[in-house]
Amino acid sequence: MSHGLNIAQQEAVNYLQGPCLVLAGAGSGKTRVITHKIGRLIQTGLKPDQVAAITFTNKAAAEMRERAKALIGRQAKGVLICTFHALGVRMLRQDGQALGLKQQFSILDSDDVTGIIKEAGGSTDMATARQWQWIISGWKNKGLNAAQAQAQASGDEDLLIAQVMARYEERLSAYQAVDFDDLISLPLKLLQEHEDVRLKWQQTLHHVLVDEYQDTNATQYEMLKLMVGERGRFTAVGDDDQSIYGWRGATLDNLKRLPQDFPTLKLVKLEQNYRSTSAILRAANNVIGPNPKLFPKTLFSELGEGEPVRVIDCDSEEHEADRTVARIQSLRAGELLTSAGAQFKDWKDFCILYRANHMAKPFEKALRRAQIPYKVSGGQSFFDRAEIKDLCGWMRLMVNNNDDPAFLRAVTTPKRGIGHTTLGTLGTFASQFKLSLFESLFSNSLGSVLPAKAVGSLHEFGRYLNDLQYRAQHTIGAAAAKVYLLDWLKEIDYEKHLYDGEDSEKVAAARWNNVLEFCDWMSKRCGGEIEDASGATVEKERKTMLEVVQTIALLSTISEREGDQDVVTLSTLHAAKGLEWPHVVLAGVNEGLLPFKLDDDDGINTDSIELRLQEERRLMYVGITRAQRTLAVNWLRRRKKGRDTIAGTPSRFIAEMALDQNTIKQSPLEKIKALRAEFAQRAADGVKAQSLAEAQYNDKAK
DNA sequence: TTTAACAAATTTTTT
């Protein structure tokens, strides 16, 4: 099992006795180590289902499963490879009853959560609701419940939010629903308070591998500790330089504490990079250099110097997109390369990375104009689309009648003469009698608070839902599911609803297409026959529709086979972690974007500016190290900010890359430095950057 | 009371 591994990798794979921490630098083959170690564990006699590998994203889990399958064959199927959250769902479905959670609980997406918090807060607007949601989530990730949050609250606002949190939690349990944070904190509670459950999981899982360990938060670490128990049979793989989820509660403390909590911890460092050229790696090392080191390591590459890193200055977002498209086309034609070597001519060899989702738009436009196929990953997911959320609302309500957010969505789509006034009264009625909205539909005293007409429409809706529910229980397998779904859509006349709601026929058609795709996907998931990678037909476990619906909230992507599409990738830096491309363009590397504006303390972010800067630097590092052969770094002279345009300054990280003078053709390093100094001076003088940009622009016009 | 049309305001990163 150790063929093709270097010494350090072998060491990590073969150490099975106890806790093991693998410090894996970027591109050092950490997925390889994990998959080989899974194989090794099975080779030494463990059954596949005694091994678990936990990843951070669904995508990473999918890839891991793929790689494991390639290495050890069909046995990989039995290995539990999933995200922390998916593992949490599994635990709660199996043993959640011990916490008073019924098996058919709902998982709320973050929009649902915002809505509930808004309600729980009384008269709060959307923006503050989001802020509070953020803060509450932060508390939950630290393992605090509402009462504890109240106890540690500092200041009136914290106290108020803690009270809202208490009401929010009440509602969740009334709805029999959980949010994303609960998927970690509730299983943790389960393991803490129920010894039988804890022992069961400890006996089941003989070895747990954790990928991207640096991104775990406090509750995840506690959960891991309880899962592996005293014996501490686990392998944590991570890189402190790639920790970019601090804003989500991830903490490097977990890395620091590991050697203390497990004194027998075996430490292995992977320092050879197999991904990038020396030129790229040097830039990466220079950027990360100023950050304090938890475990010092020196990455090296044997792939040779390679192409110099390019810095490209652009006039605007549109200009940047055009230049980037031109660059991609040139590279595909074999131009721009100073040295011969393997060329990468497929669209899928190219990737454009940026800080924030909305930055994808200009690139999408330019790529479409140039007729280059592309995909946007890590943006708005398929399941965030309004039409899909409509359908999921119906299904969630079918699975869990107490799911009030789902009720509200379903009852109003399509419009059936029930509006907010009726729903408002229904809502107060329901909370008065401590019923869910759906339950109160059938209450006898409903007629005393609502006009007969409204009661009639509500009853009709309720009866229809019961009917749907009944049919869903008897619908098993892909073919039946498909018929069921299409019948349902016809009955509620959803297609008409889409065309009515959209003034552009094209958009409506696209939405309807999404709906059909969703039905297709749903029915496939219901099992029966499914084609696997090789096109062979594989029998999958058959599931009822209800079972499938429950897992939807966790998924972010619908296409399971996106790897083999030959398309250019657009992605956020965060979503790009763990991935690599021959040619990478980092877009919008400006002060204020990357690093993101660090100045204003809005009171939400408790971390110091220095800590936040360090995380931004790691983000830049992650971006640079995605590249295998060529890397271009763009910055904007003028960029849009809200409605108006402001002057752009190159990111300090560009200077920190310490590129060779002569490698910066378009924009010499000195020029960047001078420009930055100039802007800094102006800012100090109190001159608004905007007016400076105006002046520059006018100069150019002359 | 519902629904459609209109005005206003809002952009970090993900499960």
Added chain:
DNA sequence: ATTTGTTAAA
């Protein structure tokens, strides 16, 4: 440019 709150018509 999209999405939320507001107002007017049905």
